Amino acid sequence: MPARPTMKDVARQAGVSTMTVSRVVNGEPGVMPETAARVHRAIRSLGYQRDDVARQLRRKGQLTQTVGILLDNVADPFMASLASAVEDVARQQGSVVLIGSSRDDPVREREVVSAFTSRRIDGLILIPVAGSHRFLRNAVATGTRVVCADRSATGLKTDAVVVDNRGSANRAIAHLIAHGHRRIAYLGDRLDIWTIEERYAGYLTALAYAGIPADPAIVRHGLRLADDATAAMTGMLAEADPPTAVLASNGIVGLGVRAALPAGTALVSFDDFLLAAQLDPPVTVIAQDPVAMGSTAAHLLFSRIHGDSSPPRTVVLPTRLVARGSGEISGPY
Template sequence: MSASTDDTARAGVDGGEFRRPTMRDVAARAGVSLKTVSRVVNAEPGVSPALADRVRRAVTELDFRPNVGASSLRRADGKTATVGLLVEDVANPFSSALQRAVEDVAMPRGVVVFSASLDEDPERERELARAFAARRADGLILVPASDDQSYLEAEVRAGTAVVCVDRACRGVDVDSVVATNRSGAAEGVRHLFAGGHRRVAFLGDRQSIWTASERYQGYLDAFAAAGLEIDPSIVVHDLTDTGVADGATSTLLTRPNPPTALFTAQNLVTIGALRALRRLGAERTVALVGFDDFPLADLVTPGVTVVAQDPTAIGKLAASVLFSRLAGDTSPTQLHVVPTTLVRRGSGEIPPPR
């Protein structure tokens, strides 16, 4: 094929507008049939090494890229080698670590991961889950924003593998991978009690979120086990971002009889509380234990003591369970639990005032 013909294959024939090279262009360039090109591109047998080399050279010269969607429709198993990952917010450090872990399991298998943020919106969850399923994703890994995933029942029956992470699925029988939210929160509060604190404030995310509810229950468990009464005036829920958490912390610490310690039940809430402490000059006098780690928590002074989840372990386990189901595992579904770890860095070890 001449240079001018190459240009036509790359740019198209109508006014020089761009057109992606097709299998027909590759066949013409290599001097073989369309079927031969199809077999080479889809790694099917029946093509001699010499012809296969000619096709591969033509593919390289024309920068041909197969239509993966069209190829998947021709596969006997109907698989698209894609999975969807629906998280709370891809900008959240927990979500981004989770995504990377899923990718690390998927990529060696030749599977592409598409992700989206749910923003704790149940309707957005349903729309995006259905959109991924409609685009024939082989499986979904989902951080539920709603308390009912029964809308996925038809997709599961149709063969879509589903695994819920961070929060257990409800209304559909699928695997879930969660952390020890309740017992981990209780451990964090007990750690503050062990340091001598009794006025320990709770600052949490939306009460409607399963993990937020579990962590609050852990806070209640720790008080009950210690035989202590909770002051409702230092319990604050529904802190949706760092700015709101900053304001709530400032309010608690500037009122009469403020708490001597804070238990913050989500990483963005912890960051907001830390900003308030530093602005008020109280980072060395008010103890702080946060649930969930975050970047640079060990570099501030004092370092932030946290009940750390392991999003990498959670993501890898969720992806492994998903691919096991896709490979034909029909064993009963399970709730997989990944333990949390108390990481002492200094802020949680500040004693109460004498």
């Protein structure tokens, strides 16, 4: 395996100094065209490519043109769209993207953050897992900008881009109540996830506002997989006084619930998904826009990287209640 050629190799071949090679490589002025041509020939003949590792070291005040994105799970469609939007913005800005999944594990999250910051990333888009993020303070203090997306971090003041989870859930429940439902179930993911907690709070608020007592018998938390949700729904339906309508805390749960749902029971689910409209009945959803979220977060991040040091702000993006049918099934009253 031939070693990677360096500037020294190019310089020798072209009969100039490494400094001149550096100038040519970086398109700096002050090199005679003829000399530059000789250098270019040498570069091509050796297959030289600038080593950005060394470059980043030397130019220390400078940026590494690398940002990180750390999310729950790259395979999740919502996260994947978000990541894709971030990557697009990063590319426009001339940066590359390091990606990592936390898989809801705070330990893994810390490890990945550490692997990222030790590579001197300029900034980080973070979808925080539950738990304190005070460990990020060091990184922030030494110049790594952090923007949270989807959820905000506890124990750390950063920019964040979120949706109004509580208000959206509230609206969805009001929507079901307006269609005559009074016995409305909630099936949800882990309550220690910030978005889920907010959505559940919105559920409770809306019920209270309508004077409907919340009944723990038709509430389930901690559903991680679609199958969990299906089983939970099935179980709930077998009990006395089953719900006439259901709110699902997210897309995965919504899918699972739907598989167990008898005709005539209403469903509203957080998160739009492919095909929601082609199902029978089509599923009413609270749609978020992951692309807008990703690109907003990325733009915010780069404005920080480029020097914006105003106080941290939280951007709240709108959701849309997309009525498709499953949420408009009338209740018994």
